Amino acid sequence: MSPLRANTGGEQRSALLYQALTQWGEVDIIEIAIGQHPEITRVPVNGIRMIYVVVAGSKWRLNLFQPKKNLTLPLEDALGCSFSSYDLVVGRYVWPVCQLEIPRKVPVVVDLDDFYFRKGKPIPWTWRLLKMAIKRSINSVGNRFQLIRFVGAIFPSQSDWARSEAQGIRFKHCSVAPNIPYHSILRQTAHRDADKHRVLFVGNLNYPPNHDGVDWFVKKVWPIVLRHVPSAELTLVGAGSPDVLKTWSSNPNVYTPGFVENLRDEYAKTAVVVVPVWYGAGSNIKLLEALEQGCACVASQTALEPFAEALHDGVELLAAKDAESFASQVIKGLLDAQLRQSLAEAGQQKVCMEFNRAVFANAIDSLLKGIFSRPAPAPGSL
Numbered sequence: 333m334s335p336l337r338a339n340t341g342g343e344q345r346s347a348l349l350y351q352a353l354t355q356w357g358e359v360d361i362i363e364i365a366i367g368q369h370p371e372i373t374r375v376p377v378n379g380i381r382m383i384y385v386v387v388a389g390s391k392w393r394l395n396l397f398q399p400k401k402n403l404t405l406p407l408e409d410a411l412g413c414s415f416s417s418y419d420l421v422v423g424r425y426v427w428p429v430c431q432l433e434i435p436r437k438v439p440v441v442v443d444l445d446d447f448y449f450r451k452g453k454p455i456p457w458t459w460r461l462l463k464m465a466i467k468r469s470i471n472s473v474g475n476r477f478q479l480i481r482f483v484g485a486i487f488p489s490q491s492d493w494a495r496s497e498a499q500g501i502r503f504k505h506c507s508v509a510p511n512i513p514y515h516s517i518l519r520q521t522a523h524r525d526a527d528k529h530r531v532l533f534v535g536n537l538n539y540p541p542n543h544d545g546v547d548w549f550v551k552k553v554w555p556i557v558l559r560h561v562p563s564a565e566l567t568l569v570g571a572g573s574p575d576v577l578k579t580w581s582s583n584p585n586v587y588t589p590g591f592v593e594n595l596r597d598e599y600a601k602t603a604v605v606v607v608p609v610w611y612g613a614g615s616n617i618k619l620l621e622a623l624e625q626g627c628a629c630v631a632s633q634t635a636l637e638p639f640a641e642a643l644h645d646g647v648e649l650l651a652a653k654d655a656e657s658f659a660s661q662v663i664k665g666l667l668d669a670q671l672r673q674s675l676a677e678a679g680q681q682k683v684c685m686e687f688n689r690a691v692f693a694n695a696i697d698s699l700l701k702g703i704f705s706r707p708a709p710a711p712g713s714l
Contacts (some may be wrong), residue, residue, distance in 0.1 A: 333424055334363050336377065341617045344514035345445055346424050348689065349486075352509075352696035353422060360411060360418075364428040372403075372410050383410050387431055397430040397478045404433040420703070423482075430478050439703055441484040445511070445614050448492050452610035452634035454552075454654050455544055461611070464540070468613075476501065484699055488615050489638035507699035510639075511614065512687040513621045529564045529666055531557070532602040532627075534595060534618055537572030541612035545632070549608040549658070550580050556659035558584060561666050569598055599625035603672060604665040607631040608658065615639065620687050623648065623679035628672040630661045642686050648679040 333342040335350035353359045360381040367386035375382040385407065387400055408414050415421070416435045423429025423442040434440055449468050455461070479485075484505035487493040493508055533549070535542040546568060557564050567587045568580060577588035592598055599605070605622035607629060615638035622629050629649040636643060636651050645651035650665060652658035665672050 335361065336380075336382070338514060341511065341514075341614075342446075344617075345443075345488075345511055348512070348514070348692050349422065349424065349443060349509070349696065351689075352693045355693070355697070356700055357419065362407070362411075362428075362432075364431055372406050374410050381411060383407065385431075396427060399433040400431050401433065403431060407432070420700070426478055430481070439483040440481060441486065441505070441699065441703070442479070442482045443486040443509075444492060444496070445486075445488045447613065448495050449613045450611060450634055450637060452632055452653075454632070455548055455610040460540070461544075479503075484703055486696070486699065490641045491637055505699055505702045507695045509692050509695035510687055511617045511620070512689065512692055513617065513624045513683065528603050528669060528672075529561060530602050530604075531564060531566045531662060531666070532569065532598060532605050532622075533567070533608070534569045534598065534605070534622070537568065537570040537576065541609050542570070543572070543576070545608040545610055546580070548610065548655075549606060550583055550586060552655035553608065553659045553662065554583065554586065556655070557662050557666075560659075560663045564666060567598070567602075569595070596625070599627050602627055604662055605629045606658075606662065607635045609635045619643075619649075620683050624683045624687075626676045626680045628665050628675040629679060630658065630665060632658070642682055643679070647675075648682050649675060 333340075333346040335343070335346035337343045338347040350359060350361070360383075362383045362385060363375075364385045364387060366389045368388065369386065370388050371384075371386045373384045375384050385403070387403060389396075404415070415432065415438060418438055421429065421432070421434055421438055421440045423440065425446070426442055426444070429440060429442060449465065451461075451465070479501055482503060484507075485496070485503045487496070487506065487508050488511050490508055493506060496502070533546055535546075537543055537546060550566070554566055565585045565587065567589065568577070569589060569592045571591045572588070577590060580586055581588040599622065605627045607616055607619045607622070609616050610632050611634065616631070616635040619629060619631050619635055619639070623643075631649055631651055633651050633653050636645070636649070643649055650661040652661050665675070
């Protein structure tokens with residue numbers, strides 16, 4: 333996840349982490365990927381040392397996390413320095429940083445975003461979902477064997493940190509740096525002029541948790557909503573398979589415009605934003621983005637879990653545990669303008685206060701101050 337692109341949610345978190353680290357010193361970037369043909373390439377970026385690395389995939393998944401002995405020296409040659417010269421190494425994920433042979437004296441911190449998998453009951457187990465869960469379980473075993481290498485960890489939510497503690501996975505230094513809306517320039521005041529019967533979903537519809545959640549919503553929830561609010565309209569915004577979009581749009585009052593350039597306009601004319609995501613890892617940044625835009629939201633309890641410390645059912649949003657409660661909450665949001673406005677104002681205020689760049693940067697600062705036990709080091713390399 334390159335910190336220099338910031339197009340996807342993962343890249344945006346990488347960018348935020350990189351920006352926070354640059355306040356402590358010079359930061360070199362190593363981007364590592366799996367491929368058939370190993371390579372080490374220095375990427376020309378003004379004022380930044382960035383190396384792109386491809387390592388050969390392993391036939392044994394547990395070996396994915398073993399340091400590559402033949403990688404360290406050529407990588408140090410490309411960097412122009414040894415790993416022992418760094419004050420700190422930060423891994424955006426467990427796997428990439430585990431490819432490197434880093435001297436024990438150099439503290440290593442890992443970001444555990446997307447580390448813990450969650451699944452709610454409404455989405456049934458399918459063979460594809462079962463394979464995904466098995467793959468993640470195998471990776472999780474490999475991940476946990478490697479965690480003893482790290483002096484510190486960054487969690488995306490308090491719930492993930494608590495889950496780590498409950499499983500006996502503890503670090504000397506920890507901090508919660510929440511995923512936050514990256515493009516704050518879209519922010520506007522909570523609005524009152526939305527179409528009172530318009531429901532919106534925004535997200536990559538090719539991404540399995542989004543696809544399966546929307547498919548469940550269209551089949552299980554939307555018919556109930558239409559029985560009570562026949563004029564309601566559902567708009568599904570995001571890139572998706574043409575065949576899938578066509579199937580969804582064949583349902584009554586469902587529209588699938590695909591990718592939309594100006595999301596601000598979509599949010600502005602929407603009464604209720606829905607986040608019917610029932611499995612995945614990390615956190616659903618789409619929920620925070622909708623709240624920041626001043627929209628009333630209905631979310632699955634699974635999507636709400638990473639934000640449960642800050643966002644509360646009936647205060648900043650409406651939460652649902654199954655199809656019937658999801659439909660009931662959407663109907664309530666469509667028919668009660670006063671409730672809709674109250675949720676929009678409270679949700680926007682909470683996101684602006686607790687999910688912003690300063691909060692993210694302060695979390696990284698707190699972690700590093702604990703590691704170094706002193707103010708930020710003199711400008712050098714991290």
